[in-house]
Amino acid sequence: MIKRALALLLVLALGGLFASLMSAYAPDPELNPTARYYAEHTAQDLGAANLVTAIIVTYRGLDTLGEVTVLFLTAAIVGLVLAQSRRRIPHQPVPGGELLATGTRLLTPLILLLGVYVFVNGHLTPGGGFQGGAILASGVLLVLLADPVKPFSHGLISVIESLAGTLYVLIGLAGLALAGGFLDNRILPLGEFGQLFSAGAIPVIYSLIGLKVGAEFASMLASLSETEDL
Amino acid sequence: MDLLGALLLVAGAAFLFLGGLGLVRMPDVFNRIQAGTKATTLGTLLTLAGFACLRPDWAVKLLLIGLFILFTNPISSQVLARSAHRAGAEKSPLTGVDRLAEQEGRPS
Amino acid sequence: MVETLITLAAILAGAAFLMALYRFLQGPSSADRVVAFDVMTIIGITGIVLVAYMEGRGIYLDVALVYALLSFLGVIAVARYLERGY
Amino acid sequence: MIVQVALATGFVLILIGIYGALTQRNLLRMIVAFTVANSGVNLVIVAVGYLPGRTAPILDATVPAAEAAARIIDPVPQALVLTAIVIGLGVTALMLAFAYKLYEKRRSLDIARFSELKW
Amino acid sequence: MSPILTGMTVLLCLAMIVAALAAIRVKSLPMAILAGGLVSLILSVVFLILAAPDVAMTEAAIGSGLTTFLFFFVLSRMRGGEDD
Amino acid sequence: MIRLVIPFTALYAVWLGLNQSLAEDVLWLGAAVCLVLVWLFREGLTVFAEIRLSPRSLMATLGFTAYFLRELVRANLALARIVLSPTLPVHPGIVMVHTGLKSPMGRLMLANAITLTPGTLSVELQGESLYVHWVNMTTSDTEAATADIVAGFESYLKVMYG
Known part of the structure; x- marks a missing residue:
């Protein structure tokens, strides 16, 4: 009971803090200087129409590399933590039915x-x-839901993941050698604004990130799905 | 064209409303799934058609969304009905026969 | 005229959303709540297209596509859990 | 108006999540409360970047590059939240994996049973 | 800003708070998890109203399927332990 | 070969619909992506290829679509009548019906169509028997129910999928 009262007290204190933050808040009428820089320069400098993508892939590309690494570590730790709980006896879940399979x-x-x-x-x-x-990863999840005992192809997933990761770093190094810096997208021609093959290396880098993230989530799903029933 | 689109929108929203009403009023899980699936599918398709009339340049994407809904919605409600039946969901006392439970040798 | 009709449609869809929310909170069995969840996601698709129309940005429709194709995964996950499918 | 509503909701979600995480005894319920608080934080950050009357930071026919600075909202918070959501899923998976291991050891999810680290 | 969008925001935000309260109050654990999933599904529409389509798409892709599934999967592995 | 060309065409059509552009790079990249997908799912994708390619099948497809849309609207009007009437006139029941369709895609289409038509919801499909939840059950007899629920769609689907 005392714990609950303490929690309530903490929540009330935080609520007061938030309320004071709220009451003083007024939305800016103008963009701040950083955002203004991005808004004015992205189209000419990088050729990307989506500013969020431009920030993630190029302006803050190094952070994204770190983040993909964090995700990779998470997947690896999930695999490691669950490694000793591999299922030994096969279990028999209710099959998904013909309509779901089709x-x-x-x-x-x-x-x-x-x-x-x-x-x-x-x-x-x-x-x-x-x-x-x-x-x-959701596509992989649908297959898993329809047929839970289907064996996972760990080999393919880890090949895709390491290949995408290596290529990602190599493209970053190519940016260092051929253009302005690490993960600079201007190693490829910028192309015509608004076309599919434009914005230099951004589509390539983002595709690699996509494959890597998909493979990481899929390997998380795989290591969870192979655990034992408790 | 705009007026037609807006009318389609209202018709679709009315079906969505009926679906919600059916969800509240129907007596058991299976009847609620019936109301939920049918009314929301037609309602969403009609609203998408209405938006396609209002903005003809979006028609292809709206058609794709409609197709996806047309396939995913019945599948999910079928899986849900099956799982509710298997988990032994309570049926309304009005229910006449239950051949599936008879087939599986469970009391209906 | 068109504006009024769109407002009317939005109100109707919002009422449907509220009724589904009621069923979600009230629903006696788990399956009832999942049905309500399903209905709310489908009304959400309509809401997304409405937002895209009000803002006049065609690119928002991509979000509706993802929503339409993936929202049923959540329903299937719960349904398979209820019938002990994994 | 929209910003204020969204900000307030985000703060309320954070409070609900924190309260839930502190008072629940079941590990999985605590994790659910954490995801709720996580959603609240994301909502607050996105709402701070919103400027009334402007549109998404994506340039196309309706928002040409020349007038972008006057028409779009701040893209930086969106980039932050985008990555935060993905990491959030990773963190949730990790927490769930640990909950699974704890359950394997003790056959219970009650937080009161895990008393080794209590002080 | 049009009244429709404002009304939608208010409605969705209220629904989100209700769902969040349900997530920490409701008796059965599966339904608490489902309510948590509902919060993130509604949140993705709110993100779209706040002109953040990228974030909305991420939330829709991750909150709807993957998070819900992870929770239910772990829960299904420990049936019986859910009540304490 | 033809069994892989049809899925490729279907996926490619979806790709073009998504991109809404006929630029050269979109066409080439889409071809590559669809080829990889078709190769990855070469076993599962046969469901796309089960439809017969003949003028008669095309006519049946059109007929099926028209019949389906009409039934969908009828279903919703019937549902509206039930939901709006104060006494809520339902007499539900789960009946068994038979289907003679063999191809998985045809059976999926049949079950989906039944789910979306007046008062019926497919619950389970096992071999030849399909279990259907019926809001206003008029008969619990298998033959009569088959004639009532399935026959309308099956005549079209038999031509389309065999």
């Missing part, structure tokens, strides 16, 4: 196609590597 065969390619569309068009439309990767 629906999965129909929809999985469509989901993967949508994922590829999302990360290839990351510099033109909302979307990009992280979203596309999550959609790819």
Whole structure:
């Protein structure tokens, strides 16, 4: 009971703090200088229509590399933590039924196609590597839901993941050698603004991020799905 | 054209409303799934058609969204109905027969 | 005229959303709540297209595509859990 | 108006999440409360970047590059939140994996049973 | 800003708070998880209203399927332990 | 070969619809992506290729679409009548019906169509028998229910999928 009262007290204190923050808040009428710089220079300098993509892939590209690394570490730790709980006795879940199986065969390619569309068009439309990767992993998830005992191809997933990661770093180094700095997208011609093959290396980098994120989530799903029933 | 689109929108929203009403009023899970699936599918398709009339340049994407809904929605409600039946969801006392439970040798 | 009709449609869809929310909170069994969840996601698709129309940005429709194709995954995940499918 | 509503909701979600995480005894419920608080933080950050009457930071026919600075909202918070959501899923998966291991050891999810680290 | 969008925001935000309260109050654990998923699904529409389509798409892709599934999967591995 | 060309065409059509552009790079990249997907899912994708390619099948497809849309609207009007009436006149029941369709895609289409038509919801499909939840059950007899629920769609789907 005392714990609950303490929690309530903490929440009330935080609530007071938030309320004072809220009451003083007024939305800016103008963009701040950083955002203004991005808004005015992205189109000419990088050729990307989606400013969020430009920030993630190029302006803050190094952070994104770090973040993909964090994600990789998370997937690796999940695999490591669950490694001793591998299932020994096969278990028999209720099968998914014929209609779900047929629906999965129909929809999985469509989901993967949508994922590829999302990360290839990351510099033109909302979307990009992280979203596309999550959609790819959702396609894998649908297969898993329809047939939970289907064995996972760990080899393919880890090959895709390490290949995408290595190429990502190599493209970054190429930017250092051929253009302005690490992960500079201008190693490829900028192309015509608004076309699919434009914005230099952004579509390539984002596709690699998409494949890597998708492979990482899929390997998380795989290591969870192979655990033992408790 | 705009007026037609707006009318389609209202018709679609009315079906969505009916679906919600059915969800509240129907007596058991299966009847609620019926109301939920049918009314929302037609309602969403009609609203998408309405938006396609209002903005003809969006028609292709709206058609794709409609197609996806047309495939995913019945599948998910079928899986849900099956799982509700398997998990032994309570049926309304009005229910006449239950051949599936008879087939599986469970009391209906 | 068109504005009024769109407002009317939005109000109707919002009422449907609220009723589904009621069923979600109230629903006696788990399956009832999942049905309500399903209905709310579908009304969400309509809401996304409405936002895209109000803002006049065609690119927002991509979000609706992702939503339409993936929202049913959540429903199937819960349904398969209820029937002990994994 | 929209900004204020969204900000307030975000703050309320954070508070609900923190309260839930502090008072629940079941590990999985604590993780659910954490994801709710996480959503609240994301909502607050996005709402701070919103400027009334402007549109998404994506240039196309309706928002030409020349008038971008006057028409778009701040893209930086969006980039932050985008990555935060993805990392959030990774963190959730990690927490769940640890919950699974703890359950394997103790056959219970009650936080009161894990008392080794209590002080 | 049009009244429709404002009304939608208010409605969705209220629904989100209700769902969040349900997520920490409701008795059965699966339904708490489902309410958590509902929060993130509604949140993605709110992100879109706040002119953040990228974030909305991420939330839709991750919150709807993957997070819900992870929770339910772990829960299904420990049936029986869910009540304490 | 033809069994892989049809899925490729279908995926490519979806790709073009998504991109809404006929620029050269979109066409080439889409071809590459669709080829990879078709190769990855070469076993599962046969569901796309089960439709017969003949003028008669095309006519049946059109007929099926028209019949389906009409039934969809009828279903919703019937539902509206039930939901809006104060007494809520429902007599539900789960009945068994038979289907003679063999191809998985045809069976999926049949089950989906039944789910979206007046008062019926497919619950389970096992071999030849399809279990259907019926809001206003008029008969619990298998043959009569088959004639009532399935026959309308099956005549079209038989031509389309065999």
